[in-house]
Amino acid sequence: MLLDPIGGGSAIQPHQPLNSRPDLGQVERDYQVETDKMIKWEPNYVGWFVKSTKMTKTEGEMLDNLQSKEGLNGVNEFKRIGKDAFSTSEKRFDTNRAEDGHQDAFRHAYWNARMTKEYGEKFAKDFATAHEGTLNESDREAMDLYNNEVGRRIATENPHASNKELADLVEAAVGNGEMIVIDRQGNLAWSDQVPVGDHGTANGLVMEEGKPRPDGETYPSGST
Known part of the structure; x- marks a missing residue:
């Protein structure tokens, strides 16, 4: 059951009509980011990370700015917030x-x-996209970037939702088929x-920078 983004009531219809879901092959081609430089980041304050943390250069710059x-x-x-995302996901989908x-x-x-x-949609988009700037399998990267976008849409359409309500909305979106996973x-x-x-594992194929992998045969016509 989705929240009414204006009135705070409930709405039956899913966030994204299922007959409008994009072609998955096109999603894999479109939802890719360039590989970023990896760094070891640590805060100027003692106590957040006990040790330096490996992340992309862009993530580190954004955290430096947030810290300042x-x-x-x-x-x-x-x-x-990151820890809550992990713990809540484990409670909602105990697999x-x-x-x-x-x-x-x-x-x-x-x-x-x-x-x-x-922090606002721009910060969320910029940081989550920077987070994917590692050398990922193309299908896993597309999955993550697409699902990130769904989460941001849910938050912007429900600006007064509590954290629990956001979690309920996201869980409903998973059940409605608005999210992407990897099949067997x-x-x-x-x-x-x-x-x-009963999901599978990313197939290990990586797109060459700037040259998306054509995979029309991978996604049959009924996959959308």
């Missing part, structure tokens, strides 16, 4: 293997919804087309 504006408390709050499945999809979307609520064949699939806990 909000100090240690702001950086700690950012960390708490043996999280990566590439429904728990993973929920976590990415809920994390983006929380970041959008706290290692391909992208809508979250309502794969039973929870």
Whole structure:
């Protein structure tokens, strides 16, 4: 059940009409980011990370900026949002293997919804996109970037939702098939087309920078 973004009531219809879902092959081609330089980042304050943390250069720059504006408390709050995304995803989708499945999809979307609520859509988009600037399998990268976007949309359409309500909305979106997971064949699939806990693993193929992998044969006409 989705919240009414204006009135705070409930709305039956899913966020994204299922007959309008995009072609998954096109999603894989479109939802890719350039590989960023990896760095070891640590805050200027003692206590957030015990050790330096490996992340993309852009992520580090954004955290430096957040720290300069909000100090240690702001950086700690950012960390708490990430931890909450992990713990809530584990409670909502208790599966043996999280990566590439429904728990993973929920976590990415809920994390983006929380970041959008706290910092605005631009910050959430920029940071979540920078987070994917590693050398990822193309289908996993597309899955994460797409689910991130769904989470941001949910937050912007429900600006007064509590954290629990955001989690409920994201969980409903997973159930409605608005999210993407990896199926048993290692391909992208809508979250309502794969039973929870029965997902597969990314196929290991990586797109060459600037040269998306054509995969029309990978996604049959009925996959949307």
